[in-house]
Amino acid sequence: MRFRTLAELMRICRQESLTITELMIAEQAHETGESREAIVGQMAAYYQVMKTAVHKGIESDVQSRSGLVGGDARKVNEHTAASEPCVGEWAGKAMAYALAVSEVNASMGRIVATPTAGSCGIIPGVFVSAQERFGWTDEKMVNGLFCAGAIGYVIANNSFISGAEGGCQAEVGSAIGMAAGALVELRGGSPEQSVHAVGLALKNTLGLICDPVAGLVEIPCIVRNGLGAVNALAAADMALAGVRSAIPSDEVIGVMLEVGSKMPGELRETALGGLAQTPTGRKLTEKINAAKPPSL
Template sequence: MRFATLAELSAQCREADMTIGRYMIEEQVRESDQTEETVVGQMASYYQIMKEAVRKGTTEETKSRSGLTGGDAKRVMEYRALGGTALGGEASAALAYALGVSEVNASMGRIIATPTAGSCGIIPGVFVSTQERFGWSDDKMVEALFAAGAIGYVIANQSFISGAEGGCQAEVGSAVGMAAGALTELRGGTPEHAVHAVGLALKNSLGLICDPVGGLVEIPCIVRNGFGAVTALAAADMALAGVRSVIPSDEVIGVMKDIGAAMPEAHRETAKGGLAQTPTGKAILSDLRKKGGRS
């Protein structure tokens, strides 16, 4: 790619008079030596998988093989139907959809890792809920996925997207930043607005540890996807309102790398710290081991 930082990406989009999504499509075509039809068609197929995961996660049984998780997305959908959510319609839908996709992942269903399996619910949750609200076409959503991809490309190359390397800030945090930036652009924001949304979102995730109970991408990973989707909506609203990330977004990404590198091994997806080492977390692991021994 011809950009390495969000500042470079924003400047190049401004010079080319393109959205981040449109610019990334052209970069992907140039880098891959494939036709635009092929590149966009592949991303369109990914979006259909995301939408199917949302549908499945919110309407079908998605019990995980461990038996620890499943059904929370349906519970939130049922609660939404009562009409009394504190979040309101769009945000509660994003929450439910993000939970649903994450539960599909935990039940070994098909998802798109954006940017990882552990954070797979955030972008679908945000995208599908806002598409339903605003009536955007699938073509528009697919272009926005390229915007999310451009943001993720920068984060992955300047910091981490892996919980094993940088904690959950690297997985959920990156996904929230990607979703926030892409949503800002979807709603008419400039590339500069989108970049500020990324910084605002990432700052709210700095230091988030990765502490999977039982070593499984279920507890607390799934609920963090739900919270992350709501955070992305908030970051986009802030950016569109003119709130700026006073610390430039590229510097925030650098801080995330520094924090991840300094994070103890126990808090980087090893299940040796955090929630995984609470009395309940240890009891769950012991029970899982007993079940595994009987199988």
């Protein structure tokens, strides 16, 4: 790739009058040697997986193998349809759809890791709800995924996207930043505004720990996906309104690396701290372990 930082990404887009999406597709074609049609076709297939997961989680009785989670997406979706949600109809749907995909993941269903399985609901939640809100085509949404991918590429190469390495700020935080930046471009914002959306989003997840109960990507991961989708909408709105990240987004990514590196191991996906070690968290873990069949 010709860019490693968001600043370089902005500079190239400005110099060549490209959107982030256009630049990313061209760079991907150059890196892989594949045609534009093949690359876009693969991304289109990924988007169909995302949409299918959203609908499955909303329309089916999805329950995790552990029995700890399931059905919350339908509750939020029904609440959004039946009353005026506090966050508004669009955000309510984004939240429900993000929960839906995360519940499908917990039930061993098919999802796309964006950028990880632990944060798989945020981008689909934002994208599918936005598509319904504005009547956008699948082609437009697929293009938006390339913008999200460019942002994720920068984060992954300069910080973390894994909860085991950098805490939940690396998984949910990265997904929020990717979704926010892509949504800005989908709504006609400039590359600069997209990059500011990333910084605004990431600043507000710095220090978020990874503390899954029983080591499963369920509690509190799924709820964080739902709330993360709403945060992405808010960050996009701020950027589109002209709000700038006072700390440059690349520097925010650097701070995420610093914070994640200093985070104790107990708070990085080990289930040895945080919510996993609360009295209730320990009881749930014991219940799950007691239900496991004896090892051979």
